Structures are given as C-alpha cells and as structure tokens.
Amino acid sequence: MLFSDLQHEDFDRIHHPIDDIEYGPGSHIYMQGDAMPFVYTIRSGLVKLSQHLPNGDTRIVRLLRQGDLAGLESLNGQPSEYEAITLDHVRVCRIPHSVIESLRRDTPRLHDALMKRWQKALSSADSWITRLTTGNSKTRVARLLMLLDNNSEDDSFFLPTREDMGAMLGVTTESVSKVTAEFTRNNWLRPLAQHRAWIDSEALEENFE
C-alpha cells in the first residue's frame, strides 16, 4: 500500500473519499486520453498498461501488480497516455489527486513513498526494454514466463493470452503460441486451469539465461 509508510495521524487528515473498487477480468480502469483525477494502488491482481500507436498497433508497456501505482503519469493533470486494463480479478484503492496533494504538502514520508514508486516504475520500464524486447522470440517468452513466475507469491502464476504476451514482447500471437507449445512439450511450461501455469525455472534459466 502506498500509505504503509504513513502514521495513523496522517490518515486523519484525509477528508476525501478513498474508495476500494473491484474489477472483473478485462475491465477498463482508465483509457488513453481520459482525464485522470485519481491515482490507483493495486491491492491484488494483474493490470496491463498499454499504449496505442497512431497506426492502430497496441503495445503493453508494463504489468502492474500488488503494491504498484497506476496513474502516476497524470499527477500533472495531463490526460492519460496509457490505458489500464485488468487481466484477472483486481482490487484497487482509488485515491483522488487532491488527497495526494494535501498529504504531499504535510507529510515528507509520503513524498518519499511517492519517489520510491516513481523509481520502481522507471526501473521496471527499463528492464522491460532490456529483457523483454531483446533476443529471439524463444528467449523473450522464456524471460516473460520467469518474470510472471517471480511476480507471483504462489507456486503457480497467471498466464496471459498469447495475444497479450505478443503485445508485451513485440512478436505475433502465433509466434508466441509456437514457443509456448514447444515449452509445454518440453515440460518446461505446464498450463493449469484458470489461466494459471507452472514453469520449470531451472530448465528455462539454463536454456535462456
């Protein structure tokens, strides 16, 4: 939670509604171009942040999960450059900008917490570039699976559709499918029920550092 760093007294200053909201899979939290008076912290589930190109291509630029902040970009009042769509069941906490602003003035701890979030988002964006858009398609799929696996608390993890995986890696749906099918044949990937899956991390790591 964004506010985990704050003391209780800080919360008492909040006189604006902070809502907990739940979304089913595939829901739009916000769209590209939306005015954004809120920031969202993800309490559980996975959210894809994507951008559309003028030519109609869509690219997923980041996955947000528990503890991540969505809508940071728009703290400046600009409309969102992204759309945020849930992949599975998602719970968020919706915080009005006004709350952030007033807390920002009074509590240095929030400042620091916000800084840390920026930092995390940036470093995630960069490692996305280095790890998920470099190498051939097998390597990219392997790295994505390991990232999803790492992100998960669980032994299993959420396996997106091949189309979404393609949009994350910059390759076609079919190419992703060919690779995941091969991994499955090798027993490196075991798709389970409900869009979840398990991987043999050692084997993948060994073959695709």
Add this chain to the structure above:
Amino acid sequence: MLFSDLQHEDFDRIHHPIDDIEYGPGSHIYMQGDAMPFVYTIRSGLVKLSQHLPNGDTRIVRLLRQGDLAGLESLNGQPSEYEAITLDHVRVCRIPHSVIESLRRDTPRLHDALMKRWQKALSSADSWITRLTTGNSKTRVARLLMLLDNNSEDDSFFLPTREDMGAMLGVTTESVSKVTAEFTRNNWLRPLAQHRAWIDSEALEENFE
C-alpha cells in the same frame, strides 16, 4: 536546468560543491554497478543510458539530452543499474545527493521539479518501448531518426553509429545499415559531416507514420 525553478535564495543554502564537467565523445560518466553519490543534469550534448544483460548483450534504454537528469535511479543509494556514456561532446552539472536531500527538505519547488523529471523519464521510457521496439526495422529506424531530429534545436541532428542505433532498436548493426543506406538513396536521409545528418521529415512521416 534542474534548478531553474528555484529562486536565488534557495541557492544560497547550498554549501556543497556543484561542479560543471565536460566530456569528450565516448566518455563514461558512470558504469553499471558504480556507487553513485551524484546526480547529473545534462547541459548540452547527448548521452546514452544502457544496460547489460548477463549474456553480454547490451541495450540502450534511453537517450538523455539538454535538461535531462542522469542518475535519478540512484537517489536511493543503490548502485547504478545503468551505464551512462557520452555520444558527442557533453557538458554536465554534477550535484551531490546531499545537496538534493537538503534542498528537498526545505524547498517544495525542488520537489515538484524532481517529480517532473521522474515523470519525463518514465514517459520517455514507455514511448521508447511503444515506438522504437514495435514494427519492422524500417519503421523503427524511421522513428528513431524522427526522434533524433525532434530532439535537436538545430536543422541537423546527431546521427549515432549504426551499432548504437541497433542497440536502441533491438536489431543488428547490418540491418540498420541496410535501412539507412536505402533511406539515403531515397534522399530521405542526408548524412553530413561530423556524425550529423538531415532528414526529410515529411517523406519519412508519410511512409512510416
């Protein structure tokens, strides 16, 4: 400049050395793994921020130019995940973390300035993903050339080596070369002396939105 938002009185509080430094082309400002007690603002020139993968591949994740901040990542005290290398002649202003910290406490304006920088870096990282790692190699090269052109104050702009362009786009040196050579034959790209070049933006835009 980072401090352009600050009033003069704020500067008087600074009792630490802030140095202006100049680098020739190809100089290392800092390396991956370096402890980083500084933040750098770029006063002029172009800097590449890159990351190495364990397998030896290198990927350029961002270009920094006038007004950008390098070393933001390490405000938390962690060693740098990046290396920053100059492409041309570069002037930077090197600011100790301690200065940032003490200003941060006292001057809300600096806070805001820093936030804006984070925001800019993040949005740049994301559009890097969407625009520079999507589409075929001609499209990517075209987009990179337009980005370099936009960045430049000048009518001409700095044209990196084919190898660096490849590391930005996730394609091989030779592939980039084939594309730039073709663009040159079409008169869409005109390489000039001293690593500089000119493009026919209309023609490129038309062919590669």
Add this chain to the structure above:
DNA sequence: TGCCAGCATTGAAATTTTTCAATGTGATTA
C-alpha cells in the same frame, strides 16, 4: 600526401518471424 583504423555498406545464404488458412480444445450455455 598516403596509409590506417574504424565504421559503413553490400551480397548471399541461413535462420527466424510473420502471414494466412485450417484445425484443435476447453469451457460455457442452450
């Protein structure tokens, strides 16, 4: 001035990825 070193360009063959068109498969619903 001429030579060198370091890029850049080119070509052909190998490989990878995309494209396009079927064909599976599993979960949900009638």
Add this chain to the structure above:
DNA sequence: TAATCACATTGAAAAATTTCAATGCTGGCA
C-alpha cells in the same frame, strides 16, 4: 449432452532479419 465461442495450435509459404564474409569510405595521423 451437444452446440458454440474464444483461444490455442499447427503447417506451409512468404517475408524479414541475421549471419558471415568482403569490400568501401573517410578522417586522423605519420
């Protein structure tokens, strides 16, 4: 239970990209 829908998988051919090996070009240096 059967029908249906949304994805996933597969295969073959086309297209794009990489690889590898030469060959050009140019600016700096002896």
